Amino acid sequence: MTISSGRTNAENVEQYPESNPVMGMEEDAVHFDTIAVRHGHHKTAEGEHSEPLFLSSSFVYQSAADAAAHFSGAVKGNIYSRFTNPTVRIFEQRLAELEGGERCVATASGMAAILAVALAFLKAGDHVVCSRAVFGTTTSLFEKYLQKFGVQTTFVTLSALDEWKEAIQPGVTRLFFCETPSNPLAEIADMAALSALAKANNILFAVDNCACTPALQKPLAYGVDLVIHSATKYLDGQGRALGGAVVGSHALLEEVYGVVRTCGPSLSPFNAWLFIKGLETLRLRMEAHSASALTLAQWLSVHPAVERVYYAGLPEHPGHALAARQQKAFGGLVSFVVKGGKDAAWAVIDQTRMISITGNLGDTKSTITHPATTTHGRLSEQAKREAGIEDGLLRVSVGLEDYQDIQKDLARGLDSLIPALAAKTECVST
Numbered sequence: 548m549t550i551s552s553g554r555t556n557a558e559n560v561e562q563y564p565e566s567n568p569v570m571g572m573e574e575d576a577v578h579f580d581t582i583a584v585r586h587g588h589h590k591t592a593e594g595e596h597s598e599p600l601f602l603s604s605s606f607v608y609q610s611a612a613d614a615a616a617h618f619s620g621a622v623k624g625n626i627y628s629r630f631t632n633p634t635v636r637i638f639e640q641r642l643a644e645l646e647g648g649e650r651c652v653a654t655a656s657g658m659a660a661i662l663a664v665a666l667a668f669l670k671a672g673d674h675v676v677c678s679r680a681v682f683g684t685t686t687s688l689f690e691k692y693l694q695k696f697g698v699q700t701t702f703v704t705l706s707a708l709d710e711w712k713e714a715i716q717p718g719v720t721r722l723f724f725c726e727t728p729s730n731p732l733a734e735i736a737d738m739a740a741l742s743a744l745a746k747a748n749n750i751l752f753a754v755d756n757c758a759c760t761p762a763l764q765k766p767l768a769y770g771v772d773l774v775i776h777s778a779t780k781y782l783d784g785q786g787r788a789l790g791g792a793v794v795g796s797h798a799l800l801e802e803v804y805g806v807v808r809t810c811g812p813s814l815s816p817f818n819a820w821l822f823i824k825g826l827e828t829l830r831l832r833m834e835a836h837s838a839s840a841l842t843l844a845q846w847l848s849v850h851p852a853v854e855r856v857y858y859a860g861l862p863e864h865p866g867h868a869l870a871a872r873q874q875k876a877f878g879g880l881v882s883f884v885v886k887g888g889k890d891a892a893w894a895v896i897d898q899t900r901m902i903s904i905t906g907n908l909g910d911t912k913s914t915i916t917h918p919a920t921t922t923h924g925r926l927s928e929q930a931k932r933e934a935g936i937e938d939g940l941l942r943v944s945v946g947l948e949d950y951q952d953i954q955k956d957l958a959r960g961l962d963s964l965i966p967a968l969a970a971k972t973e974c975v976s977t
C-alpha cells in the first residue's frame with residue numbers, strides 16, 4: 548500500500564498516476580484511517596489542500612498528435628468523463644485501497660454497479676445463484692431484466708451452504724451473488740466457505756458490502772472476487788447523493804470499466820467528491836452507528852412489546868459467531884418484530900417525532916421503515932412469508948443522534964402497545 552504525500556506535483560496529474568507515491572511514510576505505517584483521509588489525491592499545480600472537484604465533461608490536448616496518442620491509449624490520460632474523471636479517480640483509488648482491492652470502478656448508483664457486473668461477466672445461457680435475502684431491486688434486476696437476455700437465476704437461502712451447492716449447474720453457473728449481513732433480517736453468509744465452493748466450480752463470487760463497508764468487513768480477504776457498493780448509503784453516510792462502485796482485481800475490473808465506459812452509468816464527479824469526504828469519516832461513523840445499534844438491539848430484546856430482534860450483535864442470533872469472525876462490529880441496521888402485527892408496527896412509526904419515516908438507510912439521521920408495506924410491499928404474501936417479512940416487522944437504520952433520544956423516540960410507540968407501560972408513561976407525563 549502506498550499513499551500520496553500530498554506534495555504539489557503537476558507532473559503526476561499529467562502522467563495519470565497508477566499508484567500513489569510514498570514520501571516520508573513507511574508502507575506498513577499506513578493504516579485504514581490514513582488511507583481514508585489521504586489516499587488517491589495528487590495535488591495539482593494549484594497546491595489545493597482539499598480534494599478538487601473537476602466539473603469537466605471533456606479534457607484537452609497539447610496538439611493533434613497528443614490527442615491521437617490519448618485516444619489510441621499510447622498515452623494514458625483523461626479523455627471524457629464517461630471514461631475517467633480526476634475527482635472520480637480519487638474516490639476509486641481510495642475505496643479500492645480501503646477494500647484491499649487492486650482497482651475500483653465507480654458507477655452512478657448501486658444498481659448500476661450490479662448491472663455493470665452482470666453485463667461484464669454474464670451472457671445468454673448463463674446461470675446465477677443469488678441469495679434470496681438481497682436488496683429488492685437486485686432481485687428484480689436478476690429475475691425480470693437479466694432473464695429477458697437469457698440469464699437464469701436460482702435464489703437460495705443465504706446461510707444454507709447446501710442450497711448453494713445444489714443450485715450449481717456445472718459449466719453453466721457463472722456467478723454467486725449475496726449480501727452479508729442481509730437486510731432487513733441480518734442473516735450472515737460464510738464468505739470463506741462460499742468462495743471456496745465458487746472457486747472449485749469456476750464461478751465468480753460477488754458480495755454487496757453496502758451494510759458493513761470496508762470499515763467493518765473486507766470480503767476480498769475471504770476470497771470473494773468482486774465487492775459491490777451502493778455508495779448512496781454509508782460511504783456517503785449523509786443521505787446526499789446516489790452512487791456505486793465495484794472493487795476487485797485489475798483483470799476483472801478492466802471488464803467492468805469497459806461496460807461502464809460503453810454503456811454510460813458513470814459516476815458524477817460532484818457525487819464522487821461528496822463520497823471522498825464521506826470516506827474520511829467512515830470508520831468513526833461505522834463504529835458509532837454500530838455502538839448505538841447494539842445498545843438499541845439489547846434494549847429492544849427485553850422490551851415486552853417486542854417479539855423478536857434481528858441483529859447479529861446479539862449472542863442469541865444464529866449468525867453471531869460467524870459475524871463476530873468476519874466483521875469488526877455488527878453495523879447500524881436493527882430489525883424487530885412487534886407484537887400485534889401491522890397495526891402495532893404502524894403505531895410505533897406514527898408515534899416517532901424525530902426518527903425519519905423513509906426507506907433509506909446508512910444516514911447520520913435515524914430512519915424507520917415498515918418493510919411489508921414499503922420496501923417489500925410488491926412481494927406476494929407467499930414471497931413475503933418465504934423472505935421472513937412479517938407484518939409486525941420494523942427496520943431501524945440507527946443514526947448518529949444521541950442514543951438516548953433514539954431510544955426515547957421508539958419507546959413512546961412501543962410502550963403504548965403495553966397497557967401497563969402506557970399508563971405509567973401517561974402518569975409520568977401528566
Ligand SMILES: *Cc1c(COP(=O)(O)O)cnc(C)c1O
Binds near residue numbers: 658685757758789790
Ligand atoms: C440501496 C442498495 C442498493 C442499490 O443502491 P442504489 O444506490 O440505490 O442504486 C444495492 N444493495 C444494497 C444492499 C442497498 O442497500
